[in-house]
Amino acid sequence: MRNSFRVHAALFFVSVIYAANYSLSKDVMPRYMGPFGIVTLRIVGAVLFFTIIKYVVAPRDKIVGRADNVRSILCGICGIGVNQLLFFSGLNLTSPISASLLQTIAPIIVVIASAVLLSEKITLPRVLGIAVGAAGAASLILSRNAQAAIYPHATLGNIFILANATVFGLYLVLVQPLMRKYHAFTVLSRIFLVGAVIAVPFGWREALTADYASFPLYIWLEIGYMVVFLTILAYLLNNWALKYASPALLGVYIYLQPVLAVLIAVALGKDHFSWGKAGQAALIFLGVWLVSQKPKKAVVSEVAVKTVQS
Template structure:
């Protein structure tokens, strides 16, 4: 049970890290640096960090076998390179609240990916949930509101965020077997190395041409936050949690993100919550709840209570 509390605490802290990023990153891009430049700094910084730590912490641990190496390659491409390029490109074009709400689609993707990759059963309730959640996401993506002037390309940005949530959901399913088999730093060093090969060709120019000499202190602090907290710490905590919890539980912890993101964005004056967005959020949450809902089996004399793995 103690380990279960640590898992939940780690996942809530990750949700808080992600929620703050929706507003903080708006200070940096596109005024001081383009979204692809931020991605390059994040991934290269994390790749170097995890490679060095892995060398000292788990020097003999290696990913072996064709299947595991291909899985690690897919995780690096989808979960690091493509995921981060889509997220920051989308957030640059849309509002913090819209982006955070669309991220809640990830648990639905986890269920679909688990059904395809892990042969898990999709019930009628889950099919209904997938439909309701996608309707809410569709209304949010295509809807226009009072902030249309501030975000003229919000529809494209929302589509990027939806694609980002999709590849992140697939990454959670693909990476879980690796995290249970190898040391966390072994997996993270590999996937960030692969991700760097994907991201750097797109963002190196933005990263090199930024006017670093004129960055205010708070911009340096926010970039540091995105590299240290959003990338290194968040991925480390997420992947540690995968040793003890299912990908679905990590998906569930996307729920608090939009709530925290709304509070932070409104408090900082970065965004406004409208009734339209609230209704779209309700549809998405209902869909995700239906997808995550499981009928409790009748207790038998020989059955034990199912808990988070200790």
């Protein structure tokens, strides 16, 4: 029970981090730095952090075997390099509302990929959970005013976000076996290194040519937030949770992001809360609960094992 609470707490905190990013990133780009420059700063910072920590905490832990090494490379490509390039490119072109809505496709990809790659059962409660959660998220986001006139290239941005959600959903499934077999810092240092090889060639110019002297304090703080919280802490908590949660549960927490984004906006005086939004939030939490339910056979098996062991 205690471990279950920690998993949900970690996933909830990650959702808060991601929800705040939709607004903070728009402050930085494209006025102060392009999207690829932000990605470069994030990934380089994460590579340095996770590599140093890895050699302090788990110096002898190494990813071995061809299958695991190939999997780690795929995780770096899907979960770090391509994922972040697509996300920030899309967010730069579209509105935070559209980006949040399109992120809800990730749990669908996660469930399908889990069934194919991990032989995880797609139970009726999970199907219902995804449907209910998606309905709540879509209702919440679509109830807000569109800003199409402000984003003339929103269609292209939406395509990028859609692709981002797809590759991130695949990453959640691919990385799970690695996180259960190796130390978290071993996996994260490897996949961020692979991601750097993919992303840095696209963003090093934007990172080097930015006029850092003109950055106000709040921009520095927001960039620091994106490197420390959005990249390092969020990935660390996400991957730790993968040891104990199914990919479907991890993915469905994306539904919380639009709800939390509204709450953050209310706290800042940029939005108002209504009973309608409360109902939409309830749908999303119901979806999270349904997806977290384990198949009955799995529960029976666990009980049987505990009985034999005792």
